[in-house]
Amino acid sequence: xxxxxxxxxxxxxxxxxxxxxxxxxxxxxxxxxxxxxxxxxxxxxxxxxxxxxxxxxxxxxxxxxxxxxxxxxxxxxxxxxxxxxxxxxxxxxxxxxxxxxxxxxxxxxxxxxxxxxxxx
Amino acid sequence: xxxxxxxxxxxxxxxxxxxxxxxxxxxxxxxxxxxxxxxxxxxxxxxxxxxxxxxxxxxxxxxxxxxxxxxxxxxxxxxxxxxxxxxxxxxxxxxxxxxxxxxxxxxxxxxxxxxxxxxxxxxxxxxxxxxxxxxxxxxxxxxxxxxxxxxxxxxxxxxxxxxxxxxxxxxxxxxxxxxxxxxxxxxxxxxxxxxxxxxxxxxxxxxxxxxxxxxxxxxxxxxxxx
Numbered sequence: 016x017x018x019x020x021x022x023x024x025x026x027x028x029x030x031x032x033x034x035x036x037x038x039x040x041x042x043x044x045x046x047x048x049x050x051x052x053x054x055x056x057x058x059x060x061x062x063x064x065x066x067x068x069x070x071x072x073x074x075x076x077x078x079x080x081x082x083x084x085x086x087x088x089x090x091x092x093x094x095x096x097x098x099x100x101x102x103x104x105x106x107x108x109x110x111x112x113x114x115x116x117x118x119x120x121x122x123x124x125x126x127x128x129x130x131x132x133x134x135x
Numbered sequence: 136x137x138x139x140x141x142x143x144x145x146x147x148x149x150x151x152x153x154x155x156x157x158x159x160x161x162x163x164x165x166x167x168x169x170x171x172x173x174x175x176x177x178x179x180x181x182x183x184x185x186x187x188x189x190x191x192x193x194x195x196x197x198x199x200x201x202x203x204x205x206x207x208x209x210x211x212x213x214x215x216x217x218x219x220x221x222x223x224x225x226x227x228x229x230x231x232x233x234x235x236x237x238x239x240x241x242x243x244x245x246x247x248x249x250x251x252x253x254x255x256x257x258x259x260x261x262x263x264x265x266x267x268x269x270x271x272x273x274x275x276x277x278x279x280x281x282x283x284x285x286x287x288x289x290x291x292x293x294x295x296x297x298x299x300x301x302x303x304x305x306x307x308x309x310x311x312x313x314x315x316x317x318x319x320x321x322x323x324x325x326x327x328x329x330x331x332x333x334x335x336x337x338x339x340x341x342x343x344x345x346x347x348x349x350x351x352x353x354x355x356x357x358x359x360x361x
Contacts (some may be wrong), residue, residue: 022161030153034145041141068169071162076185077260078177078326088185090169091176095189099201102264102346106208109353113212116357 025066032059046115046125050108057104061097068093181323181332182257190262191335195317199302202342206299209349216360227282238280245273253343257332263339267346274351278358286355291348298345305334305341 020027036056040049068090074083076091115125122130164170172185172193180188190198230238253266277284309318317334324331 023157026156026159026161030149030156033152034149037148038141038145041144042138066161067159067165069162070164073162075260076173077258078183078185079259085173088173090164090166091172091185091189092166092169094186095194098186098190098262098264099197102201102205105350106205109212109357110208110215112357113215117215 025062025069029059029063029066032056032062035059044127046118046127046130049127050111050115053111054104054108057100057107061100061104064093064097064100177326180319180335181326182335183326184257184259184262187257187262187335187339188332191338192317192319195306195338198342199306199317202299202302202345205346205349206295209295209353212353213356216356218360230280230282234280238276242273242277245276246270249273249343249347253339254336255329256339256343257335258327258329263342264346266339266343268350270343270347271350271354275354278354285359286351288352288355291352291355294344294348295352298341298343298348301341302338302345305338309334 032055036052036054036059039052039055043049043052070087070089073087073089076088076094078085118130119125122133124130159165172189176185176188177183180192182188182192229235249266249269251266252261252269253263256262256266274286277286306317309320310316312318312320319333319335321333321337323333326332330336
């Protein structure tokens with residue numbers, strides 16, 4: 016059991032974050048909460064990608080001083096991909112928040128049910 | 136009803152994805168290309184930070200697309216929010232003395248730290264995106280502490296455009312001098328020296344200015360127009 020937890024703790028955590036984010040997106044009616052769920056989902060996916068690239072007892076892939084063993088470095092490709100994903104996530108969140116601001120000014124509410132019932 | 140359906144859908148997803156996840160081993164090397172980057176990256180690109188060499192050298196074109204996505208989202212945010220606050224006078228309450236003084240003290244230090252992060256992006260953890268985010272956090276501190284101060288929008292959009300242009304121009308110079316887009320045409324130098332790795336530090340400095348001014352203008356738009 017402990018070795019299972021040691022091996023899969025990051026996967027379980029990442030997948031837990033993804034499920035929490037999906038649940039919030041599917042169930043919540045407040046637009047701000049849906050955007051927060053999007054952020055949590057994003058974090059879960061990033062954590063999962065980083066965990067896939069991890070090597071046991073590995074070091075960061077940086078040759079900051081001589082004598083670092085390259086065989087023990089973690090995989091740099093998922094880290095570069097997650098760098099991209101974080102930046103895209105910031106852009107998506109900023110755009111979603113600006114749309115939420117405009118929706119609130121137009122309808123006076125952030126409740127998605129009420130917005131759907133109202134006329135344009 | 137909706138909640139039950141959502142939970143059922145989530146359960147199906149949880150079971151399906153965890154069955155496939157259980158097959159992925161944890162903590163072992165999985166990709167050959169990652170090994171190649173770690174073993175040969177310093178020799179091929181000159182950057183000792185392998186993540187930087189992947190982001191800017193092996194997958195530099197990808198990063199150009201990423202910068203474009205960030206630019207489009209900043210422009211979209213400006214377009215969606217422009218004119219939202221017409222005719223509304225917002226009351227601004229002055230910040231306390233502690234916040235104002237702290238912001239004046241910290242702002243130059245934060246700018247220096249952000250510049251350090253993106254200038255040393257090929258040697259230490261960090262790079263253009265991280266340094267740009269730190270610089271934008273300095274501008275956010277100014278908006279909190281000295282509330283009547285505003286960034287100059289013309290200056291920020293000029294910086295943003297110049298950063299993007301520098302990236303594309305270096306890429307096009309790579310076609311003429313090196314044969315393909317974003318080829319590293321400058322000498323690679325000694326690893327771990329500040330002036331090494333050819334075009335990588337130049338591109339990261341351009342990205343740092345671009346991301347910093349973009350995120351600062353996003354903050355400015357969100358505060359001013361809403």
